[in-house]
Amino acid sequence: MGIMRMGYAHVRVTDMTEAKNHYASTLGLYETLEDTSPEGNKRVFYKGWDEWDHHSVVLEEGGVGVVKYGWKVEHEADIDDVEAKAKAFGLTVERMSKGDNPEIGDGIRFVTPSEHVFEVYHQATAIGTEVGTHNPEVFPRHLVGIGAPALDHSLITTEDVGTMERMLSDVFGFYATERVQTSLEDDHECVGTWMTSNNQIHQLAVIGGPQGKLHHFAFRLDDWNSVGRAADLMTMDDVPIDIGPTRHGITRGQTVYFFDPSGNRNEVFSGGYLAFPDRPRHVWTVDQIGKGIFYHDRELNERFTTVLT
Amino acid sequence: MGIMRMGYAHVRVTDMTEAKNHYASTLGLYETLEDTSPEGNKRVFYKGWDEWDHHSVVLEEGGVGVVKYGWKVEHEADIDDVEAKAKAFGLTVERMSKGDNPEIGDGIRFVTPSEHVFEVYHQATAIGTEVGTHNPEVFPRHLVGIGAPALDHSLITTEDVGTMERMLSDVFGFYATERVQTSLEDDHECVGTWMTSNNQIHQLAVIGGPQGKLHHFAFRLDDWNSVGRAADLMTMDDVPIDIGPTRHGITRGQTVYFFDPSGNRNEVFSGGYLAFPDRPRHVWTVDQIGKGIFYHDRELNERFTTVLT
Amino acid sequence: MGIMRMGYAHVRVTDMTEAKNHYASTLGLYETLEDTSPEGNKRVFYKGWDEWDHHSVVLEEGGVGVVKYGWKVEHEADIDDVEAKAKAFGLTVERMSKGDNPEIGDGIRFVTPSEHVFEVYHQATAIGTEVGTHNPEVFPRHLVGIGAPALDHSLITTEDVGTMERMLSDVFGFYATERVQTSLEDDHECVGTWMTSNNQIHQLAVIGGPQGKLHHFAFRLDDWNSVGRAADLMTMDDVPIDIGPTRHGITRGQTVYFFDPSGNRNEVFSGGYLAFPDRPRHVWTVDQIGKGIFYHDRELNERFTTVLT
Amino acid sequence: MGIMRMGYAHVRVTDMTEAKNHYASTLGLYETLEDTSPEGNKRVFYKGWDEWDHHSVVLEEGGVGVVKYGWKVEHEADIDDVEAKAKAFGLTVERMSKGDNPEIGDGIRFVTPSEHVFEVYHQATAIGTEVGTHNPEVFPRHLVGIGAPALDHSLITTEDVGTMERMLSDVFGFYATERVQTSLEDDHECVGTWMTSNNQIHQLAVIGGPQGKLHHFAFRLDDWNSVGRAADLMTMDDVPIDIGPTRHGITRGQTVYFFDPSGNRNEVFSGGYLAFPDRPRHVWTVDQIGKGIFYHDRELNERFTTVLT
Structure with a gap:
């Protein structure tokens, strides 16, 4: 099948306090992790209420713009398939290790012709949603702000x-x-x-x-x-x-x-x-x-x- | 990829005049063909305004219930793939010829364990939509009734x-x-x-x-x-x-x-x-x-x- | 002008704890007063977020059904006018004193031919809304449940x-x-x-x-x-x-x-x-x-x- | 009661053909009359689907801007009342005759301090709506364009x-x-x-x-x-x-x-x-x-x- 969906967008923000207010209070995303990147930058991880993987948005303090996108594939084997096709296209592909991104498995990483960093992975920690999967309500009773799903x-x-x-x-x-x-x-x-x-x-x-x-x-x-x-x-x-x-x-x-x-x-x-x-x-x-x-x-x-x- | 979507539902209706009123005037489907089946039954073919293939609903006079479902596959080769899997599952598969269904290509046909007839095909005549594909408006200016897409x-x-x-x-x-x-x-x-x-x-x-x-x-x-x-x-x-x-x-x-x-x-x-x-x-x-x-x-x-x- | 609107509905509830949960948490009304009626019944007063008078719903513990309706008139003089018309209609009208209902001024009370109690008043304590009246937002940022206005x-x-x-x-x-x-x-x-x-x-x-x-x-x-x-x-x-x-x-x-x-x-x-x-x-x-x-x-x-x- | 509502807006348009296309086809107003004004200008009268009086919009060819507004009062006697108040305010009031405006009764006319012409009337020909008043549907089955009510x-x-x-x-x-x-x-x-x-x-x-x-x-x-x-x-x-x-x-x-x-x-x-x-x-x-x-x-x-x- 190849690519299942855009799994995460990892972006830079100049000020994490302001950013957290925006993404958590206005957009209503759920914070799932706060840590420090290997380079020493503050990071915050978010997911929408209707997402079950650990995060879909990563904010990293320092500058603006996109750091990278994560693309989730349906099967483990799809990683190799994408890798082969990327190499065939002439791209330089490197392997990405489990833990390079918190709660994300191993995979590959390459720079696109557009000079954006793409990561391709299969495994992410599933943390589920507030409504659960057993006789679930149709949305959480207490959403914040816009409550983006x-x-x-x-x-x-x-x-x-x-x-x-x-x-x-x-x-x-x-x-x-x-x-x-x-x-x-x-x-x-x-x-x-x-x-x-x-x-x-x-x-x-x-x-x-x-x-x-x-x-x-x-x-x-x-x-x-x-x-x-x-x-x-x-x-x-x-x-x-x-x-x-x-x-x-x-x-x-x-x-x-x-x-x-x-x-x-x-x-x-x-x-x-x-x-x-x-x-x-x-x-x-x-x-x-x-x-x-x-x-x-x-x-x-x-x-x-x-x-x- | 296998099955792309349910391409058509072919159902029986007791009275075609009443049925046409319902599907065309209330639901707002577009009639694309009226013919007589090989068995001599009146048939009318419909599509929604946002569908580009020749039809998605077939009405056939005589009784009620579903005659069969058509399933469209992405690639021609998917037909063979589905056929092989159906046989492996123990189903009896027959080949369906181009023209068995108006404006639908060849494919396969089998009866499911639930006793429903499924047809699998790749080709259908694309007749497009009223808004077209070149700088298209977001919906047709003159929809009828519910205007189901x-x-x-x-x-x-x-x-x-x-x-x-x-x-x-x-x-x-x-x-x-x-x-x-x-x-x-x-x-x-x-x-x-x-x-x-x-x-x-x-x-x-x-x-x-x-x-x-x-x-x-x-x-x-x-x-x-x-x-x-x-x-x-x-x-x-x-x-x-x-x-x-x-x-x-x-x-x-x-x-x-x-x-x-x-x-x-x-x-x-x-x-x-x-x-x-x-x-x-x-x-x-x-x-x-x-x-x-x-x-x-x-x-x-x-x-x-x-x-x- | 006569009657401006239904100002309040005063109803009976069998269990105040359950009722509060319903009217406050599900409907999202704002509790403005909790007291005990002269007869010793618990009462809770509510208003919707877009109402400025002290209350529009009164719950009184003990039984079910409606105790009375309050009707707010535009001008003080409308009370006398309604009183005269009520008497002309053959109704028995009594005067209601300020404080008979918390935060509601004086007026009249009568039983309708349908055997419902109507109160007519002009004055109510204006407590305003959460968004205020000065450059107001279009709704409060934090509504509860249905958030009935x-x-x-x-x-x-x-x-x-x-x-x-x-x-x-x-x-x-x-x-x-x-x-x-x-x-x-x-x-x-x-x-x-x-x-x-x-x-x-x-x-x-x-x-x-x-x-x-x-x-x-x-x-x-x-x-x-x-x-x-x-x-x-x-x-x-x-x-x-x-x-x-x-x-x-x-x-x-x-x-x-x-x-x-x-x-x-x-x-x-x-x-x-x-x-x-x-x-x-x-x-x-x-x-x-x-x-x-x-x-x-x-x-x-x-x-x-x-x-x- | 005084003024019940704005009964009509009478405006000028430079080109009636274009204007008709706009008000009838896009806005979906119903044309109720086409005539020529005493000054020889083409006029077209419209109402929305949910209005019962003869017209609420009048277009008159020649220029742009508003010719006048009509204000409908609840009672015949309100006309005299408004007249008295207008004079007390220092305005010059003239009587308007039935037929000065097609399908509109007599009333008064004055120029406001803002230099707009206001007409006040009580009677208009009621032509009803497409859904009628007897067991009416909630909107007409066939509205055009925006279908403004x-x-x-x-x-x-x-x-x-x-x-x-x-x-x-x-x-x-x-x-x-x-x-x-x-x-x-x-x-x-x-x-x-x-x-x-x-x-x-x-x-x-x-x-x-x-x-x-x-x-x-x-x-x-x-x-x-x-x-x-x-x-x-x-x-x-x-x-x-x-x-x-x-x-x-x-x-x-x-x-x-x-x-x-x-x-x-x-x-x-x-x-x-x-x-x-x-x-x-x-x-x-x-x-x-x-x-x-x-x-x-x-x-x-x-x-x-x-x-x-």
Whole structure:
């Protein structure tokens, strides 16, 4: 099967106290571990209420941007398979040991053509959810703030979208559900690509921009109502909103973009449609990119292309 | 990859005129073909607005209940793979020819231990959607009635749930996201199982009951708001509601059960959560089955176990 | 102007500890006072988060059913006006003193033809809301359970609906927004009437039944989403649901009926439409009362007419 | 009782063909009359699906901005009462004859201190709604586009907000539910006022700006879901969105501001809370006006204060 989902996003924050307030009190993530990295940086690990693995978000003090992404594979053997494909693609792969990341098993690590660090693993400590698995209630009785259930996806930038799309396809078995192209006919000039290996409308999207940068990482919400309520809570908590509540044309998702106290862009995301590999790809042309990204405003704000971490 | 999704549900209806009114005007499906079966029965083919293959629902005049289900595989070679596994399971498999079903390619056909007919195919005529794939709008401007986007899943009955679960696991690569058991510990006594091969919380569920029967087949809606509006429209259109709007504890889905004019049970379904094979299975005990099925009422109505077609 | 709104519903509960759990933890009302009545009964006073007067619900230990309703008038002089009209209607009116009800000013009290006690007052201690009135947030950051914003309306029974409707019209200046009649033409046989003095679709509804009984009193919610979430929380808190989530044909409101631990029926209610005195009245015939009350089920459950307190 | 509600908004449009497309196809209003004004201008009359009077919106070709507002009073005698109060306030009042406006009875007309024309009337031809009043369905089966149920309120500008607020209070019996002031203490410097005579959170709001100008007029929707869907449809129909979907801090309403083809600003509005004259007024200070107007963005866009018609 290959990649099952984005297991964790590990990001840098400038100030851990502010960051904890944001991710725990406003987003309502559950803190599962606080430690110090081998380099001596404070780290805090979080999961959403509907995630059962030990963590899906790691904050590390010192700077901004993404440190790395963890990708969970379905079977132990998938690690070797991905490794072989990564090497075949020309990537330099190193082995990652159990414990390199707390509560995460061994696996592999490589730097993508976009200069992002990817880790691939199979094992994570399952700590379960508050509602449990035996005759479970449909959500926990006492959620905090937005109460985000789970990490959903991320958007990154690279100077060469086409190569990154090829890598995700060849190595991870991803397919593009939506694309922004300079023309409908010529799919070689890919300005942005929304990719997935499963039925999530995207697990990782890639657009043109500097190497190694984070555009945003997103949390999944139930519906438009939750998206609206999240925006209300952001105002109460003085969280800067980038845009929204609004809708994306691309993915059809309903969304708020906002910033954590360090300036990393977050998103709450709901809706979208079920992706299938045989579903005809949605193709957007560059002249309609405004509508594709922000369906209601129909034009990009300047921050969309310039504010990255 | 094996099974990608339930591609079509082919059901019998007693009166085609009434049935067309229900599936086209109330549910808002798009009629894509009307023909006569080799046996001389009227047939009508439908798809939801967000489906691109030729049809997902087939109505055939004469009786009630399910004729067969079509399962679409990702790759042509998956057909052979499923065939081999089906034979290994002890099933009698026959080849199905292109044109046995209009606009559907060749494949295989077998009768399940539950006495339901399954067809497995790879090719279907892609006819696309009203919004298209080039800079598409997020939904069609003029939907009819409920405007159901897509077929979602089905629930069938069998005398031996355990064997059927094993077949779906061994032959289709399905896994159970939720189960009803006589006890938490002993998973041998499986009273019901909700199974999937992808991130849909279920593609096919199986509960104890007579062989070969249909409990319901379901259409996917966006959210709780759409579910409530669907119930309003059913009242306007004199569609008998079985139960709902309400929620399932099992799958967390939000739902209305209702009947087509022939007495086949339909469902509109939204929500649920993303299924993953590593997600700890939800297990319900029989004493909590009322809450599991109808989360708000917390007890089954008599129809749930007795009205089948 | 006359009656501004139902200011409080004062009801009996058999067990105060259980009742407090229900009204405070599940419904999320704010306790504003606990005292002992002159008769020696424990009492607890509550308000919703979006109410500014001292209380809107009073629980008094000992039995079930409604003790009395308080109706707040806009101007001090309205009390005298209502008194005069009540006497003209033939009712026996007594003066009520400041302090007869904690934090409520003086006014009048009378027994209606339906044998319910009504109090009319102008002054109540304003204690405000958690969000305040100066650059207020749109809701409190930390609501409990359902977080009901406010008391909305009540439904009572009487042997003579027509007389009660006339009293509410003549004395309170109410008008009927919707009615159930034995025929469309003959409005003398009124089986039920939904009445208001303002733009709320109803403040008090009256249906045929025993004298002096409570059918339910209701809390206002924002929308269908809140109604659905309320039902989920009731399941988590083991609150018996009578019916719902569903919709009323009458008032178009979206609703859950449920019971407090003493057996008094509560409702959460959203939607409806703005009432205006010049709006043509909705008239329902008895043969359609099922659809009028429960729009989706289209038939009354037996409890609707028999379970009263 | 005085003023019951804003009965109609009569506005100018530059091109009637474009305007009809907007108000009928996108907003889904029902055209009830097309005629030519005494001055020879084309006029089209509309009502929302849930309004029973002949019209609530009048479009007149030639220019932009508001021609006049019609205010409906509950009783015939209220016209004289308002006339007396208007004269006492120092306004010049003229009598308006039945037929000055099609399907509207006689009444009075005066120019406000803000230089807007107000008409006050009691009688309008009741043409009812598609669902009728006898065992009515909860909404019409076939709505077009946004399907706006009703006109809700308007916002106008004037050089002297304080005087206009006093006029609305003295002549119309309105009270301010929310206000923007230069300070919390000093209520003499009123920058904006949101006023009503009933439980609608506002019927008319007034902010500082040029005399006689229209900021927007608004249609009522059911909920946040309808607001989001309305924004989607605006995109499909190429309607320029000013801002939204978002929320107002003032009124708590959920909203989209958008422009008709002539440049008049419209709004779809849902939510808000029930106004009562004894409810403590919400007071916003000028430094928080951004949050008051656009709760999520927390700052005004330039258009808010400059684009008027």
